[in-house]
Amino acid sequence: MEDIHTVYTASKYCNVSPKTIINWIESGHIKAYKTVGGHRRIKHEDLEDFMKKQGIPVPDGKEALGERIRILVVDDDPIIVETIVQALEEDEHDYEVISASDGFEAGIQVSHFKPHLLILDIMMPDIKGYEVCRRIKTNPETKETKIVVLSAYLDDERFAQMKENGADACFSKPLPLTRLKDEVARLLGLS
Numbered sequence: 001m002e003d004i005h006t007v008y009t010a011s012k013y014c015n016v017s018p019k020t021i022i023n024w025i026e027s028g029h030i031k032a033y034k035t036v037g038g039h040r041r042i043k044h045e046d047l048e049d050f051m052k053k054q055g056i057p058v059p060d061g062k063e064a065l066g067e068r069i070r071i072l073v074v075d076d077d078p079i080i081v082e083t084i085v086q087a088l089e090e091d092e093h094d095y096e097v098i099s100a101s102d103g104f105e106a107g108i109q110v111s112h113f114k115p116h117l118l119i120l121d122i123m124m125p126d127i128k129g130y131e132v133c134r135r136i137k138t139n140p141e142t143k144e145t146k147i148v149v150l151s152a153y154l155d156d157e158r159f160a161q162m163k164e165n166g167a168d169a170c171f172s173k174p175l176p177l178t179r180l181k182d183e184v185a186r187l188l189g190l191s
Contacts, residue, residue, distance in 0.1 A: 005042040006096070008088055009068075013047060014056055014137055017090045018090070024050070035098070041084065043092040069097040074106040074116035075099070075150065081177065084119060087177050093190050103127040110142060117146040117188060119180075122162065123153060130165045137166030150175065 010030075011018040020170060022040070025032045031046040046171050071088055075081050081099045089099045098113055100106040103126040110118065118136065122129025136142045149162045152173040159170045170184050 003044045004166055005047055006041050006094075007042075008089055008094055010047055012094070013059065023135070029186070032057060032089075034090060038060060038082070039089065054189055069094045069185070070099045070113055070115045070118065071117045071191075072106070072109050072113055073097060073099040073117075073119045074101075074103075074124070074127070075121040076101050077121070079146050080121070080150075080173070083175070084180070088184065089182060091104075091185075093185060095184075096119070103132070106132070110136065114142075115145060117148065117184060119148045119150065119184075121150045123151050129167075130161060132161060133166040148180070148187070 007021045009019045010021045014021065021030070021042075024030045025040055025042070030042060030050045031039045032042045034040055034168050035045075048058055050056075056103065073084050073088075075084070078101070081101070082184060085097045085099055088095045092190075098109060098115075103124065104125060106120075106127070109115070120127070120129060120132060122132075126179055129151070133147050133149070136145050146168045149167040149170045151170070152175055153159065154170055154172045162170050168187050170179060171183075
């Protein structure tokens with residue numbers, strides 16, 4: 001995955017604004033593709049080819065990229081997913097964020113993407129939030145994954161039950177994005 005740039009990482013790599021990268025993509029100067037969630041992604045080699053053609057200095061080696069913190073957002077509401085993903089992708093910590101819209105896809109992404117943090121809506125039709133938390137926290141390969149639970153129906157009893165099953169933080173919808181971003185950074189040891 002480190003060979004793929006988000007608009008934000010491409011902007012840092014080129015030392016320009018994210019809007020400039022978007023303009024270059026939309027005008028056809030940089031090859032890019034869109035994820036299922038509608039986010040632009042650029043292959044590292046395509047970005048460097050563009051930079052060389054334009055005379056933009058290329059940083060030495062791929063160490064300029066570094067490993068990014070991976071976050072998986074699981075919610076069946078595309079507007080909520082888009083809002084959270086966009087807020088986290090634009091964050092100063094440069095997270096790599098993907099989403100899943102159902103429990104099956106989430107299970108696949110947890111095992112393949114190996115997120116450092118999972119943002120999980122526990123009120124989806126095919127997800128038993130308590131069970132998802134328990135499985136992640138009892139699996140040796142995923143037990144370090146931080147879990148942030150979202151729900152429109154989170155009362156004190158459910159909050160306590162989610163904590164008992166491994167949730168690291170719980171939020172009620174409607175979503176307080178600033179608090180969510182602060183909590184994500186805190187759980188990941190970035191603040």
